[in-house]
Amino acid sequence: MSVDTATVRHIAKLARIAVTDHEVEALVPELNNILGWIEQLGEVDVTGVEPMTAVIPNQLRMRPDEITDGNVRDAVLKNAPVAEHGFFAVPKVIE
Template sequence: MSVDTATVKRVAKLARIAVTDDEAKNLEGELNTILGFVEQLNEVDVSNVEPMVSVVAVDMKKRVDEVTDGNKAADIVANAPASDENFFQVPKVVE
């Protein structure tokens, strides 16, 4: 895959970056070099590589999947200026 100046300008516009024509030419070369390195990854044989979550073989910690309220209601309203039975109290703003 090759990137041309028009593509560089389009990507810059999407990223909301102002790019001059000279900068676009420089970025075109840099992006093509980066894409060349990425294409080299396609040459690596990964057919015998098992998908990993981590580079170290570790079993994932699992918890019981149960629905709770978090048991944190009192902690959540602890810093509120006013609360009543774990609910925030706010002044009336609509009459």
């Protein structure tokens, strides 16, 4: 499988990264080079093999459903590029 400029634009859109025409042209061979190389995994016989989900056997733990944190609004907002009225602020999304 290989990617063309349309696919690269689509991936960039999914990844929410703006790309220029020039960058798309440069990315096509770069990505194809890497994808061509990882394609060799297709030759491995994985019949009956379950995909790995945990590298070290470990039980996901339950914890009591209790509030253990909170009341730190100002700390949460401290690094926001724009915060207004105690909220994160973004460009208008609803007209």
